[in-house]
Amino acid sequence: MPYAAIDPLPAGGDGVLNVACFANQFADAQGHGLARYARELFSSLQELDCLRVTPVAGWSALSPDVLDARRREVGLKLTGLGRRGTSLLWTFLDFPTLESRLDARVDVVHAVSLGYPVATRKPFVVTIHDLGPLTHPEFFGNTRPWVMKRSLDQAVRKADAIVCVSQSTADEVRDYVGPAVDGRLRVVLEGVSERFFAPADPTLLAGLDLPPEDTPFILSAGAVSPRKNLHGLLSAMALALDSIPHHLVLVGGDGWDGGQFERMLETPALRGRVHLTGYVSDGALRALYQAAALYVHPSLYEGFGLPVLEAMASGTPVVSSDRTSLPEVVGSAGRLSDAANPETLAGDIVAMCNAGERRAKIIQEGRAHAARFRWPTCARAMAEIYREVSC
Missing domain, CATH: 3.40.50.2000 (Glycogen Phosphorylase B;)
Structure with missing residues (x-):
């Protein structure tokens, strides 16, 4: 406890x-x-x-x-x-x-x-x-x-x-x-810092590789590595993008094991719908959380998993892996998914993107949950x- x-x-x-x-x-x-x-x-x-x-x-x-x-x-x-x-x-x-x-x-x-x-x-x-x-x-x-x-x-x-x-x-x-x-x-x-509950400055997004204006996007933060499972996320997005208009924005450094990742970006299903911002400032990260339609955390191993709470505090619904510490951090305020299974992760992403009238309640529950930390x-x-x- x-x-x-x-x-x-x-x-x-x-x-x-x-x-x-x-x-x-x-x-x-x-x-x-x-x-x-x-x-x-x-x-x-x-x-x-x-x-x-x-x-x-x-x-x-x-x-x-x-x-x-x-x-x-x-x-x-x-x-x-x-x-x-x-x-x-x-x-x-x-x-x-x-x-x-x-x-x-x-x-x-x-x-x-x-x-x-x-x-x-x-x-x-x-x-x-x-x-x-x-x-x-x-x-x-x-x-x-x-x-x-x-x-x-x-x-x-x-x-x-x-x-x-x-x-x-x-x-x-x-x-x-x-x-x-x-x-x-x-x-x-x-x-979670109080800053993530406050309005961010959208001008900090200027110059970043982002989708066209008014195009909804899914956000994920983490360096390219097997632990962060961005390969699995790309596989899931390749399945999901036929059902949703969203793009994917990835925040983080190059990490390691990036060769396969780069090749996946060039597949027909993903070409033009994945955007890489690289490392961004805290202010830009807060603005990205608040601009995103959904935050996805597909990590296969975490000691804690603070980004899922930062996203919730920012008013962004969350789909998270169900591995290691993430279930205790996410609780019932986000959607837990078997992120090692691209078909399951894709289905959960599509479901959250199509939440419709439930979106407001999901956001409210997420912010209340994040406020406990x-x-x-x-x-x-x-x-x-x-x-x-x-x-």
Whole structure:
């Protein structure tokens, strides 16, 4: 069951817990995926009077001006060890400690994801989003599963609390590592930013590859990879497009395993009706959600699946895969589909596109469902965990 948050009780000398949150995504230019989790959680943690939170990264790929601005805005700290030094020293020597690299008091260290081991002697919290490279290597390319394995081994050995973003992930962790984590697993669900409930700026869509004006479109977000199952989505769309006037808009980077994907785009059934925007800004993504007639999330493996909630918050009906964490995230507010079966997925897409008078109710239920997932709730649960481990 999700971890039940209560009002956290401050601890420490001045009544405030000093938490160092480590995530290289704090110093990343892009804002999706783990970066969104790290930044949204940090922003909500900052609103709690019982905490003083410092974002920490091992290195930065940002330009000097942008890095300086981020330091001023959020107090970002770098370990000063560099990309290679941070990785090698922490992975193989467990030294120097993160807290020794900061010029501020640290009561708790929170590793926001399983990137690689984090050297610390402080009470330690780790968030696990998924174990995909270890449990489903067929869905992941260009990864270093041995690094995740070392980080997981450290979490099992040293973490005072292991936070999972869904019950599905918690079950996966327990199945993979066994009873060693019993009593330390916590489920803290992700949230949806308030921005997705507010009207977006449609002018941000200018210049993107989109269908002609007044042509309805189906949206899907995710890089090209077996896990995201965009090949399956294209197969389903090739079957569905004879029955609906919609186009398909795909948002995301190139990913890997793109050769077959590119060939599928040239098939007669899809030619001219699939549009690729590439990576887009958060503002453009919100505008795309709100402009879309339907959002489809065909992923075969997810640790959480935040885009389905972002789409619901934006007032867009959702068809989602029924795999891993997605049923618990989607609930009854979207249509769950066997996305590995193109015929089934195509039928569900056509049914949702032809919802007619039911569309307004579907949108209302989706927005109400998404509203149950809020970052302040996530932050309060995390603050209580910090309090627990610091005692």
